[in-house]
Amino acid sequence: MPLRARSAAARLILAGLVLVPLLAAAREIPAPAEHVDADGPYVFMTSKGHQAQWVCNDHVVERDLPARGAGTVVLPECGYPHPLTVAAPQLASTAQYPATPRIVAVSDIHGQYGLLVKLLRAHHVMDNDDHWSLGSATLVVAGDVFDRGPQVTEAFWLLYSLQQQAAAAGGAVHFVLGNHETMVLYDDLRYVNPKYLKSAQLLGRSYPALYGADSVIGQWLRTRPVMLQIGDTLFLHGGIAPQNLDLVRGLDATNTLYQASVGLPKDQVKAAPDTARLFDGKTSPIWFRGYFDGQMATDQVDALLKNLDLKRIVVGHTSMPHVSSFHGGRIIAIDSSIKNGENGELLFIEDGAVSRGLLDGSRVPLAEGKMGLED
Known part of the structure; x- marks a missing residue:
């Protein structure tokens, strides 16, 4: 191919690479549904x-x-x-807890309430009446209940109720904020299911206002952490970039800053000096994907964990076909594509041993993760 032709082809490829993210960024808010059942x-x-x-x-x-x-x-x-x-309005609690013998984790529910119910029942996290049945164990939900699917409201109330029931039984349910919680609450509605835009119209509020600070779930969300440490395991939605180690070392202060920012205008939190890196679309704890796209090699991940005195980091956000182990088990990805409404898995950490729970109630080893990304 002549040099001029090769240059033209290169320009076309480059234009395509630029155009794809621009088209993604230009995604429009959907039109409201015609009907809400x-x-x-x-x-x-x-x-x-x-x-x-x-x-x-x-x-x-x-x-x-x-x-x-x-x-x-x-x-x-x-x-x-x-x-x-x-219950009475909740106060923000600490997000650092001692090790516990049994932890179950799931993420990125995205309105797929029916699938979540099936998965939690299959593994006796709750009984067939949807009451907590895991005793003194801990359930961690690593963000993203909002958007995409048709039963967001039901999923939030289920987790809210399970949290009360677990506490009464000596267990715990922890909900960790994801990027879609912050997006909806600062009025980025590009991924909202059209059903909810119709509900908002009928109820006479904007969709974010249905989760305002005067609402029960809205108040609950404003007191949830972004990062949660249980023993030597850190749970969060996206991940910790190497330049953000101080956010983990000051975990309670970081969570407090996030909680104070939830629901503030998008432009404000992305521009203010104290919150800009908390909402950065590539490196912040709710958006980072660097464990899976080649940004960080295993030796870098190992150094990061040693620096923070952690054994593993558990994250959602980056969709996988299965709950998967990366970087020699140092990173566990638990977004098992529940958002597609077809399948889902749980992570189990029991006395340090890890496994994944399938939709049929069986337990198998973690999948070996393959590098690459899915939105």
């Missing part, structure tokens, strides 16, 4: 207690719930199928 409840705090709202067959149902005793009970209308107890 069932959604809710959305529960808001009022001066007299709570108000619950549902959308049932395009009809808005409202119920005022005066405060009584320790919690407010919300009986189902449509959407989430179980009665739930609204």
Whole structure:
């Protein structure tokens, strides 16, 4: 090929490489759905207690719930199928805990409530009535309940309820914020299921306002951590870039800064000196993918973990066909593509031994990860 032709071809390839991310960035907010069969409840705090709202067959149902005793009970209308107890507003708690004998972890649910229920029942995390049945064990959810799928509301209420039930049984449920939680709450709605834009119209609020600070789930989200350490394992949605080791060393301060930033305008948090790197789309803890795309070799990952005195880092965000081990088990990827609505897996860490739980209830070794990315 003549030099001029090769140069022209190179320019075309380069233009294509530039155009693809530009097209991805230009993704538009979807149009609202024409119909909502069932959604809710959305529960808001009022001066007299709570108000619950549902959308049932395009009809808005409202119920005022005066405060009584320790919690407010919300009986189902449509959407989430179980009665739930609204507890007092939660305070942000520490995100550093001692080692525990049994941890189960999952991530990137993305509105696939039915698949989540099937997976948790199959491994007796909860019983067939969707009540916590894992005793003193710990469940970690590494972010991204929002967006894509059709049952976001139900998934949030299930995790909220399991957290209460686990605490009563001596166990724990930890929810770690993902990039899609921050995106929705700062009004980036490109990946929202059209159903929810229709619900917001019918309820007379913007979609982020359905999770405002005056809502029960919105308040709950604003007190969740971005990074969680249990023993020698760090859980987070994206990952820790080498330049961000100080964010882990000051874990509580980092979580506090994230929590104070949730729901602030996107441009503000991305520009402010104290929060810009927390929301950076490539290197921040909620976005980093460098363990899987060749940015970091295994010796670099090993040095990072030794520097932080960790045995492993468990992350979601980067979709895999299976719960997978990378860099000699130092990194475990738990986004098992539940978002596709077809399959999903759990990670088990039991007295330091790791395995993955399949949808049929069986347990097998972790898959060996293959380098490469999927959004």
